[in-house]
Amino acid sequence: MDKNKYVLLSSVSDDGYVDLNIWTRTEKQRWLFSLFIGTSALYASRTSMPLVIPAITKELNLSKTDSGTILSSFFWGYTLTQVFGGYLSDRIGGHKVIIAAAIGWSLVTFWMPIIITFLPKESMGVSFIVCVRILHGTFQGVHFPSMSSLTSQNLIESERASFFSILMSGSAFGTLVTGTLGSFVLDYFGWQAVFYTIGFLCIAWTLFLRYYVVAKDIRRESIGWIVNMVPWLFSIPSTFLGKWLSEYLIRVGYSVTTTRKIIEVICLGSQALALIAIGLVTEYQWALVCVSVAIAATGFHNCGITVNPQDLAPKHSGSVFGLMNTIGAVPGFLGVYLAGYILETTKSWVAVFQATAAINILGCIVFVIYGSAKPIV
Template identity: 40%
Template sequence: MVIPSKGDEDSSFTVSVNEDVGKTVRGKLWTRQEKKQWSIALFMGCSALYACRTVMPLCVMAISKDLEWDKTESGTVLSSFFWGYTLTQFLGGYLSDRIGGDVILPIAATLWSLLTFWTPVLATLVSDKHMGITILVISRVMLGMCQGFHYPGFTSMIAKKVSEKERSFTYAFIAAGSHLGTLMCGSLGSLLLERYGWESAFYACGIGGLAWMLFVRYYLIGQYRQKYIPELDSMVVAEKMAARPKEKTSSVPWLVLFATPAFWSLIVGHFCQSNAFYILLSWLPSYFHENYPSAKGWVFNVVPWLVSIPSSIFSGWFADHLISKGYSVTLVRKLMASINLAGVALFLILLTYTTTYASSLFCMAMCICCSGFHNSGIAVNPQDIAPGSAGSVFGIMNMAGAIPGFVGVYMAGHILEATHSWNAVFNQTAMVCLFGWVVYSLFGTAKKIV
């Protein structure tokens, strides 16, 4: 962004600022090297985030046995994470749009890593069962609140730092880190669970999150700032900046968005996808433990998430490839959403007819595989319709998407407690996915709204 100047001195300052500071401070796009560094760092951040998120579903059977929980109590603890996750989505996007995701993410990471690390202590802090569950539920709510800043934060960064033609792949690649985190938690976490007890899995995930935070804060962000502000005299900069006209900060025109069917189709599609994803994320280990008790945990906790990483990255590459070939962005987003929602529904229905461990594992893996296409479809859509406020819009969308995290996950536990039927859970989840697919296919768009 070039700012008009009145003299040679101001012109010189403008060029200097644009070259040395403006590339980051004024919203310049990342260079190829910067995009590579940040993409890998944010990919690993999503991995650490999801390792800390999924360690409870991984260990819930062992914890339930030790602490004598029933299915409803397990569902309460699992779903409580999303009570907090819902609360901070918009705030995370708003703050990231205003002060930068690179400021918000390390602070939040410190908190959710520490909460994960101390979970075993909190779970056994008191001898009374109900009080112990209450303490753990509160800690899970706080964990959700802290993690609620992450996705809106990096969504805001991508919208500001990556060109439209590269956003699908960049977002899908970064978001694929969530599957790696689930995979690492399922594999290494299962080994720690079997050999050293469920407490060790929480300690390992918490330490991993802190390690990522320290790397990003003191290496990547520090290096990034030093590159652009190495020799500038802060007093001169302050004096020149004070003489320039202040930039107007535009607010998000929510009334325009709320009156647009495309925005609501985005909300509905994300809600339905999240409902399926969170139910599978939370109950997949329990499903295999109950139906195939002799199966190895490191297999069914690894295989479904192993295929999701290449599917998510491929979907991003495929979406950008189609856009570069001239296909409309709206068509591409709807195609990715169709593979996601209709595909998940199809394999959930097929799962109800399976009778063998291999076929069940295949259907579950394909459900997770299809979920990877969400990252290049509906999930990246806020950057299309509101590129200047993508963090805030994504926050609203993800707030709605977090609701099934506590409602859907809890209801799944309640249904299982009442009916002992996994088919009832899978069929209901499939119908929700099909509803979201129809709504987004009819009303979704990638055209800029605000």
């Protein structure tokens, strides 16, 4: 069983419980790419000051003590927000903290040349730069705890280590970006351009994260009502289509028994195919199509087995239908326990849908072989 298959809006964690927050494969790829780039941007922003501090020291005639204080002050703020960032992320969501913090450290990076250039070069100016660097570290201090919280809440346990290790490698990539792109910009355009370039890239990433990656998740959460409503809309016209097809087959010469069997083959067969297909798709739209087909097929059922008691016992159809419906209600509670057992055993919704499809196929075969519409009482 492919554990990377995720059905509709839910997945199963390693302990067998369904978790609606688990990312689908597509979402996981989108978040992996975005957070890797974000971690790279974070480190590019962090290492931009160490790259340009010699040029700033020379231009502003700073002492070694001043330049050392400016560099080390980043970590004063960085250490302060680690625990707080993790706590806040667990409470309100890691993505919210990541975005809010990214806005802060991206703007600080972009505005750093303005802050340095227009401040007086006396000790008061250096003190303000130190304060800004502390603020820079404060914003960046929440990134990794927030990212840890985000991934732990949206990935199954077996995937978290590999996923997070890839994200952490973004720190090396970001440092490499500063060493290559930053050095090139520094040599040809000056130290101010380094902050502007890296700051702009950081702001662009923040906007991408908020208005593309997170926005897609928000849309995913907001379309839950579609799953509950749209598929059932198709069952209404399919009922009329099944009625028309049933009457047409009888009118052109098919027996009532053959007609009922054809209708049930369409119903149970299309349901089985749709349920199997759900386990093969990874996009929400296609999963919705499969569910719609499965539920729409129930409309044909209304013109097949549902009216069969009237064929078998015209004078006792109420009693026969009651007996049939009683048996038909058993899956209403037995199926829930069976689905839970399958989920706990296989940790996959795919197996649940496949088991349901197998039951449909078995029922279809049994009805085709033994089904009848000839009156018996």
